[in-house]
Amino acid sequence: MSLDDVLNRIDADLQTSIDRLMELLRIPSISTDPAYDAQVDQAADWLVADLQTIGIAAEKRKTAGHPMVVGHIGEDSNAPHVLFYGHYDVQPVDPLNLWTRDPFDPAIEETENGPVIRGRGSSDDKGQLMTFVEACRAWKAVHGSLPCRITFFFEGEEESGSPSLVPFLRENAAELKADLALVCDTAMVSRGVPSIASQLRGMLKDEFTIIGPRIDLHSGHYGGPGLNPLRELSKIVASFYDDETGRVAVEGFYEGVHEVPAEQLKQWETCGFDEDDYLKSVGYSQPHGEKGYSTLEQQWARPTLEVNGLWGGYNGAGSKTVIPSQAHCKITCRLVGDMDPDALRDKIRKHVEDRLSPDAKIEWDNDLEGSPASVMNLDRPEFEAARGALSDEWGREAVFTGMGGSIPVVGYFNTELGLDSMLVGFANEDDAIHSPNEKYDVKSFHKGIRSWARILDALTR
Amino acid sequence: MSLDDVLNRIDADLQTSIDRLMELLRIPSISTDPAYDAQVDQAADWLVADLQTIGIAAEKRKTAGHPMVVGHIGEDSNAPHVLFYGHYDVQPVDPLNLWTRDPFDPAIEETENGPVIRGRGSSDDKGQLMTFVEACRAWKAVHGSLPCRITFFFEGEEESGSPSLVPFLRENAAELKADLALVCDTAMVSRGVPSIASQLRGMLKDEFTIIGPRIDLHSGHYGGPGLNPLRELSKIVASFYDDETGRVAVEGFYEGVHEVPAEQLKQWETCGFDEDDYLKSVGYSQPHGEKGYSTLEQQWARPTLEVNGLWGGYNGAGSKTVIPSQAHCKITCRLVGDMDPDALRDKIRKHVEDRLSPDAKIEWDNDLEGSPASVMNLDRPEFEAARGALSDEWGREAVFTGMGGSIPVVGYFNTELGLDSMLVGFANEDDAIHSPNEKYDVKSFHKGIRSWARILDALTR
Missing domain, CATH: 3.40.630.10 (Zn peptidases)
Incomplete structure (x- = not known):
């Protein structure tokens, strides 16, 4: 045998x-x-x-x-x-x-x-x-x-x-x-x-809800004076990123991230990865991550902060003239090197809370895990x-x-x-x-x- | 009788x-x-x-x-x-x-x-x-x-x-x-x-969908190189506003807007409007509209661009490590004075399209009406x-x-x-x-x- x-x-x-x-x-x-x-x-x-x-x-x-x-x-x-x-x-x-x-x-x-x-x-x-x-x-x-x-x-x-x-x-x-x-x-x-x-890569999950008015409001009666949590959420999510460099703009985000040694990088770049197929098969003409890093590095060796779900207000047929009370956001980070998920969670939460307008409240989901x-x-x-x-x-x-x-x-x-x-x-x-x-x-x-x-x-x- | x-x-x-x-x-x-x-x-x-x-x-x-x-x-x-x-x-x-x-x-x-x-x-x-x-x-x-x-x-x-x-x-x-x-x-x-x-106030309604990758992607395999339409949408919604002044930042948005005559303003301010109750009853400590205008002016005589619904990705229980293919946004504007709804629609669409990243596509709902x-x-x-x-x-x-x-x-x-x-x-x-x-x-x-x-x-x- x-x-x-x-x-x-x-x-x-x-x-x-x-x-x-x-x-x-x-x-x-x-x-x-x-x-x-x-x-x-x-x-x-x-x-x-x-x-x-x-x-x-x-x-x-x-x-x-x-x-x-x-x-x-x-x-x-x-x-x-x-x-x-x-x-x-x-x-x-x-x-x-x-x-x-x-x-x-x-x-x-x-x-x-x-x-x-x-x-x-x-x-x-x-x-x-x-x-x-x-x-x-x-x-x-x-x-x-x-x-x-x-x-x-x-x-x-x-x-x-x-x-x-x-x-x-x-x-x-x-x-x-x-x-x-x-x-x-x-x-x-x-x-x-x-x-x-x-x-x-490691993983950090988090989720938050931004609360504006106590109840959903009519956008005629409150449009103008009213704080809209969807606008608040968009402002905060946009602030996560530096559009010039493609980097995450949360202070201290890159602590524990190491550059890939040149020799390893050389191995990766010759390992058969078909960049063109990887991008085009999903409808991309170029990589959209951090400038100065190859597509493989962006995928394997660089950390991310990704929004996986974002919702609030009316999403049915037709329109509804509402200023919603709540806006929700689910995020995950991919971690590399020695990034510490617990420390990172604190940094991200601080970034968000530092940017809240007066009268905006926030609730975090505290049941989500992280791993290095x-x-x-x-x-x-x-x-x-x-x-x-x-x-x-x-x-x-x-x-x-x-x-x-x-x-x-x-x-x-x-x-x-x-x-x-x-x-x-x-x-x-x-x-x-x-x-x-x-x-x-x-x-x-x-x-x-x-x-x-x-x-x-x-x-x- | x-x-x-x-x-x-x-x-x-x-x-x-x-x-x-x-x-x-x-x-x-x-x-x-x-x-x-x-x-x-x-x-x-x-x-x-x-x-x-x-x-x-x-x-x-x-x-x-x-x-x-x-x-x-x-x-x-x-x-x-x-x-x-x-x-x-x-x-x-x-x-x-x-x-x-x-x-x-x-x-x-x-x-x-x-x-x-x-x-x-x-x-x-x-x-x-x-x-x-x-x-x-x-x-x-x-x-x-x-x-x-x-x-x-x-x-x-x-x-x-x-x-x-x-x-x-x-x-x-x-x-x-x-x-x-x-x-x-x-x-x-x-x-x-x-x-x-x-x-x-008049009204303009619009709705758009931002399309990133052809299909929903795994945020491990594509996080980094992948364009996320939720990030794209947040960036665009945030760009609608000037946070310093509270004004809408779309070019030409205020064309046709007139200041309220002093005499009318005086009438309004003595007409029995209870600003404190109006704000506090919904959880606000202050008005959040354009700086330099009273709460009543913000509500009655100033135009708005409001997000009424915003959604994309996973919003169920738990988490899902996805980069979604699509992100959706419903907006309405309240119009004042001689603002022209059709001209305004063009200005807003141009503002959005000018800010799209490469590989991001957009679809507009063309069935929504406006009125001055x-x-x-x-x-x-x-x-x-x-x-x-x-x-x-x-x-x-x-x-x-x-x-x-x-x-x-x-x-x-x-x-x-x-x-x-x-x-x-x-x-x-x-x-x-x-x-x-x-x-x-x-x-x-x-x-x-x-x-x-x-x-x-x-x-x-």
Whole structure:
């Protein structure tokens, strides 16, 4: 029995692997909206049952929020112990009218880049999570056992700020400790270029409401003397930015940000990132971030302050001559280097409050979390082993890349469990994760499964 | 039979008059939302039937939009001919959660200022409209006929820009011509101070959408290089204003604006307007308009550019790390003096488009109307007659006031029918029209009916 037998088995079972993924995709496990609590739970149950069919001792574990799924196999082995992490919750689906199909009725669709699995969660992260599960299933079917000790750890709150994650890691630290964490929740830098993420941006979330008049006012009776919180909010959001330089204008925002070393920058710029495609595919003719930094630097190595939602007043059909009482704003920051989320939150709040007009009041949401940026420990031999395995599978050299997104669990594995992480993912930039019409290339799914089989082989050879 | 008999009859019938108003208030005739088309129609039918019970030849008249109600009485009389205007449509009710009761289940509620009729449309304008109808009903019951020729003209599109009004006036000009228009859709300058509006602000409505990326984007993958239309929108809205002076910063915005003559200003400042109450009742400690102008001038005689609705991105529970594709903005301007709505629309659009970043696209709503400001013809003898009648009813001198609101029909009566208007209304500033928990003082309703009986008497004596 050899690696080739496992790879052949993966090829032969591809359709049933896809069918299983489709089952999981049909469960609308939107973690951020309490209306879907039962469905999030249902997705956890589905995973527990599926892991058990591979002979993995899996359980659903309660938390204060959505449950965790934890499974173990090979506990009597002397081989290395890896912990595999993925998340089974998904993003909300609005605006629903822009979807070409029901987001939770997934299907294979043909595209110019080959067949794709269309549906919410196909790429982020159910499809990616299942690449690892399917690799283990094939390995077990061929060899009767897995090549190392593996702990499976699936979260149901990744898309809603992971409020239960740190408490769960602390309470179950002994059980979850391993030699290395494997995470499949990232993208390839460009189509067909296997990628290992070497750094992630951190995240800070905040939300505020500006309150002007006590009640909604008639813009005839109060237009002029009346303070309009929508104008107030626009003034404040506009003040977040320096339009000349593209920089964030909050005092102290860039504390802890470091320039990318020239050598690393050179690596990035030759790693296969297709800037033109990245921009044009979404309708941009140029990058819009900080002047003096490349598109890749803006995305991977520079911090942001982004408005994700902004609303107030009348938004129905026709018009309404109202001065609304309230205006609302949701923001997130992407953090890099040594930026401290808690210190940054204070700076942003001060910036906002310093600019409020008399009679304007503000309320903050104090339930939102932050997490710092992460840099991987590339000195560990597993990284080079995985890079070889990926290069073999994809027929071109695998690369170490930055990442614009945030995967807070990587930081918590480090601080709570003393665990390094290795991030390998097979998503493409055009997967439309967090957007309407999310998809996952069938090629990503298929070669992703094969990649994990090769990585397991390389790590235990 | 005398005026006193009519006033006594009004007093005796007050409860049944209130009951009739309640019936009309129960019909949710929201004209701006197509979901309520049938209810708008139902309100027109109710009014036709009610006018007919007074012996008025009333009909529902079709338009391209919501119907008009037209009624005539006393056509064989040689007495003066007045046209009475009111509107039977109402504002939307959102935010519904701020209402203390179902907006369309009206009731009498006790307050520190006496009993009020609580419900959408109680003040704007069903309650005010019915003051005139009830005055006519009482007069007819006592005298068997009305003291002059009266045309009743009720509109169902006042809250949605009156798209059918001008075509209808043109097509029915001969039928609608009269000596003077009476309009009951305005407020008293202060509680208990009878008021005749001598000037109204005009109105310009516009709406635009800023489009950034082709689809919603993940703020990790595109945060930095990505153009965010919410930031773009905030920048543009902030640029509408000069925060130092409180002026609108759109080039040419103040063309056609005239300063208020010193004598008129002096009249206004002594007309009983309670600035302190006006501001504090809605939570303001100071006026927030143009520096160098009094609160009354800001409200009555200065133009505004107001944001009535602004939205984009995620506004549900929790957070969503999205760079949205679109951001939306609804604006209205209040116009004074000789400001030209069409010219102003061009100036505002140019201001916005001049400030768009590369890759930002814009779409305008081209279906929204504008109307210039109006000044009443106070030289007509009817104004002095009405002022005397109002002073008698309210026990204090009636005043000529400005008005912050816009009643476009006054301009159209002038341009299309050559008709002057007299605006008498009994609303109070705290009626919360266009807001949750709209109300109309029972005193306004009762003394409003009595006021119209006195005015009809004074105009025909």
